[in-house]
Every structure is written in structure tokens, then in C-alpha cells.
Amino acid sequence: MERVALRAPISPPVAVCARAAWTRAYEQAGIALSDLSFVETHDCFTIAELIEAKSLDRARNAISGLLALAPEQATVQQADGSWQTVAASSVVIGARVRLRPGERIALDGTVVSGHSSVDQAPITGESLPVEKGPGDNLYAGTINQAGTLEYQVSAGADNTTLARIIHAVEQAQGTRAPTQRIVDRFAAVYTPAVFGIAVLV
DSSP: OOOOOOOOOOOHHHHHHHHHHHHHHHHHTTOOGGGOOHHHHHHHHHHHHHHHHHHHHHHHHHHHHHHTTSOSEEEEEOTTSOEEEEEGGGOOTTOEEEEOTTOBOOSOEEEEEOOEEEEOHHHHOOSSOEEEOTTOEEOTTOEEOSSOEEEEEOSOGGGSHHHHHHHHHHHHHHHHHHHHHHHHHHHHHHHHHHHHHHHHO
């Protein structure tokens, strides 16, 4: 059973809290803030940036894992009633797809015939397989267990639940990271300046 863990990037408030904790530790030890050197301050920001970079790498790895969940092909019923394996990206909404035991579901859809249990843990995190029958929803990236199912596709390959999750992660990664870097660059200049003023005073 394959699971993908998503870890959110470390945000600026977390880094600020960490720096506040270090400041409190210095105060409890009787060390004035003005005694902190520029090098110590720079090291704190460097560590925060390294943590952020590590978190972004984990997010990218999570996206790669999600992309690997959905199979690239599906067995689709043709106009003459035969079944043919085609690229999942070419399957249209309303097409009828056959799913054998042990196969991973390529597209979202609704069961039209058959009964089986489906391992939805990669998408929903549910610990036990869920029983599926006519009228039940299926999600791309989940795994059919014992029975054979036929289902009607309800979303294209680029609009499945899995695809939307991937898009949301990519969008969050792309919009938050620049903001974090701007805040860190500002703080890297602002904080040493404040310490310098404190020393002069």
C-alpha cells in the first residue's frame, strides 16, 4: 500500500517563533540582546533558510509521489462493445472503464456494475478498504482489491481529485515561497540594524 505524505513548508511565523525562543533563552541566561553579534544573527537566518529549502524539497518529492499514483492507461469500452487499453489522458467523460482486481484506478468515476473493495488510503488516508458497488464514487490513484468493476468516467485526467490535489500543492508552493524569501531578506537587514542601534545606545 502506497501512501504519500504531504508536509507544509515552514512559514515565516514559525521561524519568528524559533528566533523568539532563542531570544528568551538569552534573556534567561542574563545575556543582553545587544551582546548578540551580527554573525550569530546571520547564522540564525541561514538556518531558517535551510529549513525552508528542505521543506520545499519535501513538497516537491510529495508532488512526484502523487503524480506516480495515477496509471497512464485505462481499459475503455469501444463503440462496438470491445475493450481497448488507451491512454488515460485521451479518455472522455462518460466513457465506460473496466477495472480488474489489483489495478490502480486511472480516472474518477461512478461504479455502474460489479462489487469490490477499494483501498483509498493514498488519497483519503482511510486505513481500511471501502466497499464499492453501483452508484459509488471511485477516485484516481486508489487501488481496486478483489472484484471486477466497471465505471463511468466523471472527470478528465486533468480534473480528477488527485489532479486537483497536485495543482493545489503546486500553487501553494509557488505563491508562498517568494513571500517567505522577501520577508527573510527584509528581516536579515532589519534585525542586525536594530541590534546595531541597541549597541550604540
